[in-house]
Amino acid sequence: MTKITVKGLEIGVGAPKIIVPIVGKTEQELVDEVQFLKNIDFDVLEWRVDHFKHVDDIEKVKQAAQCINDIIGHKPILFTFRTANEGGVYPASTEFYLNLNKQMIISKLIDFVDVEVFIGDKFVKEIVALAHQNSVLVIASNHDFDKTPSKSDIIQRLCKMQDLGADIPKIAVMPRSIDDVLTLLSATAEMKEKHTKKPLITMSMAGKGAISRVAGETFGSDLTFGAAKNASAPGQLDVKELRHILNVLHKSFT
DSSP states (O other): OOOEEETTEEESSSSOEEEEEEOOSSHHHHHHHHHHHTTSOOSEEEEEGGGOTTTTOHHHHHHHHHHHHHHHTTSOEEEEOOOGGGTOSSOOOHHHHHHHHHHHHHHTOOSEEEEEGGGOHHHHHHHHHHHHHTTOEEEEEEEESSOOOOHHHHHHHHHHHHHTTOSEEEEEEOOSSHHHHHHHHHHHHHIIIIIOSSOOEEEEOTGGGGGGGTOHHHHTOOEEEEESSOOSSTTOEEHHHHHHHHHHHHHTTO
16 A cells, blocks of 8 residues: 655555545635634545635635635645536536646645546546646545446546546445445445555445445545535534544554
8 A cells, every 4th residue: 555645644544534624605714614623633624615706716716725724734735626517516617627726736725636537538637747746636536426336337437547647536426225335335445455556535425325434444445524614515424523433443453
């Protein structure tokens, strides 16, 4: 397993690391969320910038990013514009999506950038190349809010992300049955055992899939998402409870 170290955080070893999203619509709301997080035990901050009402003004986005850094810049920062097709709240063209992510990569105000793998291979490769030129890591992602694909399809999607140069492949799927949750967990384990040495993020969403958010150390998902003030996806557990569960489970591995 090849671990990734960002701002002293080792990803790919030990218990899954916790990502907490912020979803403020204004700069002040973002500041309030980040101030609140100063007293929360988590590992990575995700800014879901598609919720930001000034997302179409790159200078205001950079200004907000600088505010976030000023408060909690010792933590790794993940920049995520989630498209409407994959659960986001702001309809945007591919051109807008690419320009926003590229500008933020160049700004060096972020440590990770999320890129949706199905925007197109050419575009993903552009983002990956630019990110790596600027010492920004790439989480390639795919979200299916309707269903859980087959095990082979999940593995194929994760392998595609890896082949396109992503540092961390990520997939989130919606379970319609307990068997769907088992499919996601089995795909994760096989991906980790047979197809990659990179860190992974996988999850089964909503209540049925909650077990996938805490069982990463067993099955191979190296990061998980917890909610502090606001959740950004169905099924996110409270970050304090999540940390406790992860620590309890980690003791069985040591």
